Amino acid sequence: MTPGEVQRAEEEVLDRARNGDREAFGDLVERYQDTVYTLAVRLVGPDLAADVAQEALLRAWRALPRFRGEAAFGTWLHRITVNTAWTLRKRARRHAVQPLEGDFEDGGLRPERAGELAEMRAGLGRALCALTPGQRAVVVLRDVYGWSNAETARELGITEVTAKVRLHRARLRLRTLLEGSR
Amino acid sequence: MRNPLCFFASRFPGEGPAFLARHRACCLRCQAAAARERSLRRALPGLADEVLVAPPGLQSGVLCRLGEQDAADPRRPLVVRAAARYAAAAGLVLATGLAFAAGLARRQSRALG
Numbered sequence A: 001m002t003p004g005e006v007q008r009a010e011e012e013v014l015d016r017a018r019n020g021d022r023e024a025f026g027d028l029v030e031r032y033q034d035t036v037y038t039l040a041v042r043l044v045g046p047d048l049a050a051d052v053a054q055e056a057l058l059r060a061w062r063a064l065p066r067f068r069g070e071a072a073f074g075t076w077l078h079r080i081t082v083n084t085a086w087t088l089r090k091r092a093r094r095h096a097v098q099p100l101e102g103d104f105e106d107g108g109l110r111p112e113r114a115g116e117l118a119e120m121r122a123g124l125g126r127a128l129c130a131l132t133p134g135q136r137a138v139v140v141l142r143d144v145y146g147w148s149n150a151e152t153a154r155e156l157g158i159t160e161v162t163a164k165v166r167l168h169r170a171r172l173r174l175r176t177l178l179e180g181s182r
Numbered sequence B: 001m002r003n004p005l006c007f008f009a010s011r012f013p014g015e016g017p018a019f020l021a022r023h024r025a026c027c028l029r030c031q032a033a034a035a036r037e038r039s040l041r042r043a044l045p046g047l048a049d050e051v052l053v054a055p056p057g058l059q060s061g062v063l064c065r066l067g068e069q070d071a072a073d074p075r076r077p078l079v080v081r082a083a084a085r086y087a088a089a090a091g092l093v094l095a096t097g098l099a100f101a102a103g104l105a106r107r108q109s110r111a112l113g
């Protein structure tokens, strides 16, 4: 299948799901559940990520008739995931646990990268877990997923200045954590 | 002991005042910190390529719980959406009640007149 054909096939599935076809939505869930879950893990940690991913996908189903395709479906889904993670953050705080060695490896990391790179990324993943939820959300959206400052601020319901300050503090803390772990 | 200028230079997001920019330009410690920050910012986007595998029950859990589609804003919290629905329902009940009361009053005034 060419990329164009893949896109047309996805649009067709999306159309069916938008019109209430549950089976078609099942196909979309299968296609996007890993990326939604990964974003949830980055935002709230592995303990609450499955709940956030499930709730985000359910919200997406309910809202699907209003999806007009202004953004890619994946982007739309990511915005819903961020919002869901954020509204469930009180639960995240109640479930707060200190990150353990190997949290991310146990989370089902695909064994496609090895050695130093994987170790550095695992270290980064652990350091991210040690940030406050607010700092983590900003650094994940800005530096990991490349969102703009305006978009990040809007989705998290904070001002752009707050987003900038949080990002700066988060990077500083990450550097300290990574230097401390060496 | 750490130079207080290094401390302030690290705490200021962006360039900050001119005296901090001048300090950064000639302080090896601040330059090393900036290099570490650059390498951190290069490493972070790599995490986006890493995709974790969703737990096995996620898809079936979602499909079991699919309700009706209501085209509601997915980014409005559930509580707010529920409150909006209840408010709409309460409004409808109130309007029906008022219409009923007005009808009764009309009938009574006709019976009296």
Ligand SMILES: [Zn+2]
Residues within 6 Å of the ligand: B003, B005, B006, B007, B009, B023, B024, B027, B028, B029, B030, B031
């Ligand atoms: Zn310095």
